[in-house]
Amino acid sequence: GIxxxxxxxxxxxxEGANSTLRCNFSDSVNxxxxxxxxxxxxxxxxxxxxxxxxxxxxxxxxTVATERYSLLYISSSQTTDSGVYFCAVALTNFGNEKLTFGxxxxxxxxP
Amino acid sequence: NAGVTQTxxxxxxxxxxxxxxxxxxxxxxxxxxxxxxxxxxxxxxIYYSASEGTTDKGEVPNGxxxxxxxxxxxxxxxxxxxxxxxxxxxCASRTGGVGTQYFGPGTRLLVL
Numbered sequence: 001g002i003x004x005x006x007x008x009x010x011x012x013x014x015e016g017a018n019s020t021l022r023c024n025f026s027d028s029v030n031x032x033x034x035x036x037x038x039x040x041x042x043x044x045x046x047x048x049x050x051x052x053x054x055x056x057x058x059x060x061x062x063t064v065a066t067e068r069y070s071l072l073y074i075s076s077s078q079t080t081d082s083g084v085y086f087c088a089v090a091l092t093n094f095g096n097e098k099l100t101f102g103x104x105x106x107x108x109x110x111p
Numbered sequence: 112n113a114g115v116t117q118t119x120x121x122x123x124x125x126x127x128x129x130x131x132x133x134x135x136x137x138x139x140x141x142x143x144x145x146x147x148x149x150x151x152x153x154x155x156x157i158y159y160s161a162s163e164g165t166t167d168k169g170e171v172p173n174g175x176x177x178x179x180x181x182x183x184x185x186x187x188x189x190x191x192x193x194x195x196x197x198x199x200x201x202c203a204s205r206t207g208g209v210g211t212q213y214f215g216p217g218t219r220l221l222v223l
Contacts, residue, residue, distance in 0.1 A: 088153070
């Protein structure tokens, strides 16, 4: 199956700092999603980004499918950005899709 | 539009007891999924249903059964719960083709 590695595993930053989270995957995919799991356990969709670049406010993401990696950028961090960020990938065939998750990056923003 | 809903939110079982976790979506999605999340880990796929009337095994199906009751509902059953099934269970849904999976709020299950 597809292997997904995320780095760094843990990141502690001051409020206002910028950060870059990385996701490497081992095979071709046609689905890549970034999620934020907040301290209450809720999974929040951030981006569906199998290729290219997207931006949503202070967050942006870039996936380079040919080189099998994706980056999530968080600018001007706020304490509400704390939580675990997951990358998940899948190769979808005939409607069948099995998302494989990385083990996440735990981000802690200090006031 | 509630999205993906799950019941119950929290459950405690004794070893050997059975229970069914319920999931429903109101987005008219074709595909539905059950995942489990263990402490410090990402989610792992238990079962999925690409369309009404079909189900298939994921990465960790042992000890579970599923039913795709109709297009809206996808249930997960533990016939004889074991402590190793203590976890947080997430249901998700997705429209056909390729696209975003949307997740429910999760069910926390503790098996004693």
